[in-house]
Amino acid sequence: MHTYRSAASIAVFCAAGLFMALGCKSLPPSKPESQWTPQEARGAVVYKSGCARCHYPTTTQGLNGPGLQAITKVPAMPSGAPPTDERLVNVIVHGRNMMPGTQLDSQQMQDLLAYLHTL
Numbered sequence: 323m324h325t326y327r328s329a330a331s332i333a334v335f336c337a338a339g340l341f342m343a344l345g346c347k348s349l350p351p352s353k354p355e356s357q358w359t360p361q362e363a364r365g366a367v368v369y370k371s372g373c374a375r376c377h378y379p380t381t382t383q384g385l386n387g388p389g390l391q392a393i394t395k396v397p398a399m400p401s402g403a404p405p406t407d408e409r410l411v412n413v414i415v416h417g418r419n420m421m422p423g424t425q426l427d428s429q430q431m432q433d434l435l436a437y438l439h440t441l
């Protein structure tokens with residue numbers, strides 16, 4: 323529980339942009355749009371319609387939820403859980419706290435995961 327809380331407060335600090343200069347921004351860069359595969363591009367469409375209103379894709383700054391830059395590359399997501407595909411699918415399907423679940427067919431889910439890996 324302690325780990326969860328400290329990970330969450332670090333995420334809040336990053337989201338508020340307070341400690342950007344201290345390293346919150348030292349994340350690996352996202353794959354540029356010009357290099358997306360067709361699947362990643364389809365995933366971006368799914369993201370725009372189902373996720374973008376709450377999550378910025380290219381920063382860790384918060385919107386209605388945490389920014390998802392490098393979400394699959396960080397050791398732990400804001401909740402403290404590692405960003406495995408299994409965990410991502412679980413959060414996307416079932417939601418988490420203030421995040422609602424999103425209904426996607428399996429093709430959309432695979433495309434969305436491919437896109438999330440570009441962030």
Ligand code: HEC
Nearest residue numbers: 372373376386387399400401403413414418419420421424
């Ligand atoms: C209505 C706003 C909303 C929508 C739509 C939404 N989310 Fe979220 N999301 C949130 C909030 C709020 C949290 C923080 C939940 C928490 O840990 O309390 C969150 C958390 C997350 C996390 C971090 C989970 C963790 O374990 O820390 C991921 C990844 C995520 N969302 C991905 C997505 C994806 C992908 C979509 C689109 C399918 C999506 N979200 C749609 C609001 C939203």
